[in-house]
Structures are given as C-alpha cells and as structure tokens.
Amino acid sequence: MLHLIRHLTINSIIRHMKTHALKLFSFAVMGAMMISCGGGESEKSTEPVSSTEPSTETPAETPAETTPEMVEFTITGNDQMQFDLSKMEVIEGQTVRLTFKNIGTMPVESMGHNWTLFVKDADISTYATKAIDHKEDGYQVPDMMDQVLVHTRILGPGEEETITFTAPEKGIYKYVCTFPGHYALMKGTFLVKGE
Numbered sequence: 001m002l003h004l005i006r007h008l009t010i011n012s013i014i015r016h017m018k019t020h021a022l023k024l025f026s027f028a029v030m031g032a033m034m035i036s037c038g039g040g041e042s043e044k045s046t047e048p049v050s051s052t053e054p055s056t057e058t059p060a061e062t063p064a065e066t067t068p069e070m071v072e073f074t075i076t077g078n079d080q081m082q083f084d085l086s087k088m089e090v091i092e093g094q095t096v097r098l099t100f101k102n103i104g105t106m107p108v109e110s111m112g113h114n115w116t117l118f119v120k121d122a123d124i125s126t127y128a129t130k131a132i133d134h135k136e137d138g139y140q141v142p143d144m145m146d147q148v149l150v151h152t153r154i155l156g157p158g159e160e161e162t163i164t165f166t167a168p169e170k171g172i173y174k175y176v177c178t179f180p181g182h183y184a185l186m187k188g189t190f191l192v193k194g195e
C-alpha cells in the first residue's frame, strides 16, 4: 500500500514537471517570436533626403557698364607692343567711356603708347610716319587732325587715361598706337553698328 502511494506521488510529480517544462518551452517560443516580430517594426526609415535647396546659380547679367546709352572699355598696351583688344563693338550714338592703360615697365621714351581712333578712310600709314616727327605733340600730327576722331596722350609705364566720346555713325573704324614703329603691331578694329 505504501509502495502504491509512493508510485502515484512520483508519477504526479513527473507529470507536473512535464507540464511545467512544456509551459516554459511555450513561453520561450512565444518570446522568440515576439522579439523577431518586434525587430521588423523597429527598422529605421532610410528615405533619401530630398534636395529642396534652392539653386545657387544666378542668371547671367548684362554687364553694369553696358547700357543702350553707354559702353565702357578698358584696353591695355604692353612692352611687347600689343593691345589686349583687337576689336571693339559699339552702337552709333552710344557714349563710349574708354580707359587705356600702359601695363608695361619700359620707359616712356622707348615704349610709350597711345590709343588713337581714326576716321573711316584715314591714311593711317602716312599719318603714323609723319607722327614720328611730332614727339612734342604726343605723336599726333597737328595738320592732319581731320584724320583722327579721338585719342589719348602718350602713356608711360603704369599710367592710364580715360576718354569719353560719342560713337560715330555706323561703320568700320581703326585704332592704332602712333608711337614710332608701333602702328603695324598695335592696331585694332572699332566696329560701330547701327541702332
């Protein structure tokens, strides 16, 4: 009788242990499922950052110095007997504000420069040849000034001069430096367009 009771007791303990073990196992499985499901929910959004910054590009502007009424130029001459502009374009009647700079370093006696604009059909080679004898006149020819529209004085190293004049009637004009020996190299076209 005692043996039977002991057996039942042991059986019930084992059964109880098995039940408990199953419960523990069930909790473990449920826990693992919850963790794996929770992992998916916690994923961070990786949406690309949208580029809503305004463009830093600014539209091309008409140079401030150019209006229908006025145009500005800066032109240089150097020790290699070169103008840095070989062509300028303006509109007839426009006010032209031109700054001429001698950017060379050689003395004015050997490498002076001017900017001289001639009338349409000027005889520039004759003018420049005569100018050689007119150092005291800034290498301009007093009795041929009908050939010249406008000019600067002779500039030494580092000097500059600004002249203002009204663009003549439309056509093709020429400018040179009249310092002796320079006009063949220091020359350019001054194109005047109609309005």
Ligand SMILES: [Cu+2]
Pocket (backbone or CB within 6 Å): 077, 081, 111, 112, 113, 114, 177, 178, 179, 182, 186
């Ligand atoms: Cu010159």
